[in-house]
Amino acid sequence: MVTTAVSCFLLVLSVYGYLGYFPSSSASGILAASSSSWNPSVTCSPMVVTVEQVLGNQANSMGGATENGSMFNPGITSPVGSAKRWLTPGPTPSGWVSPGPPCTITNANGQVTSAFVEIHRIQRNYLYNEDYAIQYDPVNGGNAYPTGMNLSDTTFNGFTPGYATCTSTNTTGCMHTIHMEFDHDWKAAGYCGPNTACDPHAMAQATPAEPSPNCQKTTVPSACFIDVQGFVFFDTSHENDASHSFSGWEIHPLTAWRISTASPDFSLSASPSSLPVPPGQSAFSTITVNSLNSFAGSLSFTTTVLSQPNSSGPAPISAMNPSTVTVSASGTANSTLTVTTASSNTGNYVVTVTGWSGNLTRSTILSVHVVDFSVIANPASLTIPIGSSSQSTLTLASINGFSGNLGLAASVTPTSVTAGLSPSDPTASLNASNLALSAEGSGTVTLTISASLLTTPGTYAVTLSATSGGVTHTTVVSITVTLV
Incomplete structure (x- = not known):
């Protein structure tokens, strides 16, 4: 956006005979989550986002959004000229650079994201005509406009209701305001302008500039709010401008708008x-x-x-x-x-x-x-002569998607009178002290029981425990120690 005494002025619509906003009782529109463009010259499918999602979460020293803080960084780019003026495929002028602005971009984090967005239920400030031109940008061929046209960008700031536009005295609105432009090359090619989805004259007629929350400036309450579509662009030449919300982020080219009838x-x-x-x-x-x-x-x-x-x-x-x-x-x-x-x-x-x-x-x-796990010993009872050993297999299984690491332990307790007098209880050992279970998986551990020559014949219980977090499950293997 270029602001001069000649080129920066309120949008004059001579057909209406005066400046400013134009209340209209004919404003209409249907709001839905869009999966297609409202402008027939644009074949991209938009991502529905908010102003805040485009701007990101990093503010600069003046209160505006930084380039690095947005998931759309760096925005659309072009091989020559300015990407913000790049026409989409269609009735393009001679010398136009194929294929036009991309529908998606790879952002600074290496993620593929949409470059074409749709924003619902925003308000606008006054429309300005500025940045006049008589020929296409180099990315669109650089030739003169048809029939000697001298066209301007039509610009405004769109903001989230409840915050008002960003100014040097209202920096709290800066992270909720984004600059938007109807592009002069798009007007020259007939993509925007009268009888199109991106007609700034119709916007001036149907919607009020910076309406109060209760829409006192219009007889049509729904006209307080608009929905827009367009490409995300970062303009490094205006990121310090108050008129740009102290940020380079723009919706430029703005490809379509409509009255919003969405409810909060x-x-x-x-x-x-x-x-x-x-x-x-x-x-x-x-x-x-x-x-x-x-x-x-x-x-x-x-x-x-x-x-x-x-x-x-x-x-x-x-x-x-x-x-x-x-x-x-x-x-x-x-x-x-x-x-x-x-x-x-x-x-x-x-x-x-x-x-x-x-x-x-x-x-x-x-x-x-x-989620849980089970513990089963097989066999669950063993007979062991003194001076020998025997084994049981411990199977642990996931139940209902349990996954995690199990801590395993074994202990021996006498269960008969004679066993209680034994100078040496049988020993129990596991070949692993822990076991990792995957969801719906299972695993096995070997239990070895040994009775020494000093072990008194009788019955013993080996308690096997498996623990994960605060959950412990046990099973018992019965041991009978005999003389032979």
């Missing part, structure tokens, strides 16, 4: 959404509230637990902490779900977390798996 809403998500929990233990999940369409306010949580057919025992106990959270417009808030099982629980359960604010309720569902 929120969604719930759980991480993790599947909870493995041993009997008698607790597991935790973070429940995140995401503001949609500028929802702001407090909401409360309730939880329910439903037993599945393979379950037994009392239903696990579920609780949220905190039980009430407050979320800002386009922000998030977290609460922790705790699910505690009884020692007798087995099988699977479903936990539904519901958040409600006024008449608005939304839910998310989690699965709870009571």
Whole structure:
């Protein structure tokens, strides 16, 4: 954006005869989660995001968003000229560089993300005409515009309701405001302008500039808010400008807009959404509230637990902490779900977390798996003559997806009168002191029992224990020591 005394002025729409916003009773539009472009010249599918998601979470010293803090860094780029003016494939001018702005980019973290986005329910400030041109950018061939056109970019700042636009005296709005432009090359090619999805004149007529939250500046309440589509671009030449929210991030080219009829809403998500929990233990999940369409306010949580057919025992106990959270417009808030099982629980359960604010309720569902393991000795009884030894195989198996490391131990206890008088009890040893189990897997350990010549004949019990966390399971091998 270039601001001069000649080129930077409020958008003059001579057809309407005056400046500023234009209330209209004909404003209309249908809001839905879009999977396609509203502009027939754009074949990309948009990612639905918020202003805040484009800007990221790093602010510079002036309050605006940095380039590095955004998941869209570096934005669209082009081999020559300016990517922000690059026309998509279609009725392109002579010399246009194929193939046009990319639908996706690889960001600075090596992740592939959409370069084409859709933002719902924002407000705008006044529209400006600036940056006039009479010929296409080099990326579009560099030729003169048709029939001697002298066209401008039409620019504005879009912001999340409740924050107002970013200024030098309102830097709190900077991380909630992004610069947007109807591009002059797109106008010259007929991609934008009259009778298109990106007509700035229609925007000026239908929507108010910086309306108050209760829409006092328009007779059509829905006209307070617009939805937009466009490509994400970082303009290094304007990242210190107040008119640019002290950030280089832009939606440029802006490819389409419409009146938003969406109501403020929120969604719930759980991480993790599947909870493995041993009997008698607790597991935790973070429940995140995401503001949609500028929802702001407090909401409360309730939880329910439903037993599945393979379950037994009392239903696990579920609780949220905190039980009430407050979320800002386009922000998030977290609460922790705790699910505690009884020692007798087995099988699977479903936990539904519901958040409600006024008449608005939304839910998310989690699965709870009571995971456990079994311990079996085979044979479970041994007869051993004094001075000899014998073995039993200990099999440990995962139940319902248990995975983890088991600590193993063995101990010997006399169980008969004569055995209790023995000067030397049999010895029990395991060939491993721990065993790692994978989900639904199993493993074996060998138990060796030895009776010395000093062991008194009688009966003994070898207790084998396997422990993981706070859960311990045991099995007993009965030993009979004989003289021969």
